[in-house]
Amino acid sequence: MRQRDKAILDDLQRFRVMSRDDIIDLHFANLKQPVTACNTVLKRLRRDGYVEVDTQRIPYLYFPSPRPIKKGSAKTEHFLAIVEFYKELRKYAEPKQFIVEPKLGAKGTSEPDAFMIWQGAPFYIEIQRNVYSKKVMDAKIKRYRDYFDSELWKDASWQPKDKRYFPNVWIVSPYKYEIEPQPFRVLQSASVAELMQKVG
Incomplete structure (x- = not known):
């Protein structure tokens, strides 16, 4: 696993939930195409079972897997x-x-x-x-x-x-x-x- 993948997963464990834009701000801001790069990485982490996603919100919300808080929890905000x-x-x-x-x-x-x-x-x-x-x-x-x-x-x-x-x-x-x-x-x-x- 790459260093950046680990850093993203560490932040998801720490914060419990992050929006895609939060992850871009913290881990992809220095790239030429931060949105594309972030989406590619998150897709892979989701496919491999490391993260869970709430697609009801735009931008999507990401959680570590297993998810520490319920989908739609009042604690999310x-x-x-x-x-x-x-x-x-x-x-x-x-x-x-x-x-x-x-x-x-x-x-x-x-x-x-x-x-x-x-x-x-x-x-x-x-x-x-x-x-x-x-x-x-x-x-x-x-x-x-x-x-x-x-x-x-x-x-x-x-x-x-x-x-x-x-x-x-x-x-x-x-x-x-x-x-x-x-x-x-x-x-x-x-x-x-x-x-x-x-x-x-």
Whole structure:
């Protein structure tokens, strides 16, 4: 199997689902005929049983095989939003790590949509496509606060040896929430571009 095939399959495992255009953006953008090249590769990966496809959507949606989420699952749009966020990040800098839905602990612990190390800093990412009530958002932030207080994060494999960092919590949402001050940084923006403008 070619390196690019493996990279595509790795991304499908990581993101759970990607549109054909996402795959082009991440793996074929530098070619003269990216659409043709991508279609040829995906056809072969599908024929060989490595990927599954949802042809109800244009562009088609691709999943690793066996498919981790059901066809038509409500989670599909959520995972596609994570891919979109990842692609936007890469316009500024390639994340050093990008883990989708990392497990931080037992049930009831914070459940970020992604963990990343980007531009030298660790982040927990919350991608909100819907507007949450204050009660729901407060509960979400409280779970991060409880995790912070537990100090379990200090043992994470990515932590540098000499110092421990609690990741920034970055809420990506068109809606701005009122969040009480925390002992860790909470960032809010509608997009990567908006945050870059704020810090730029």
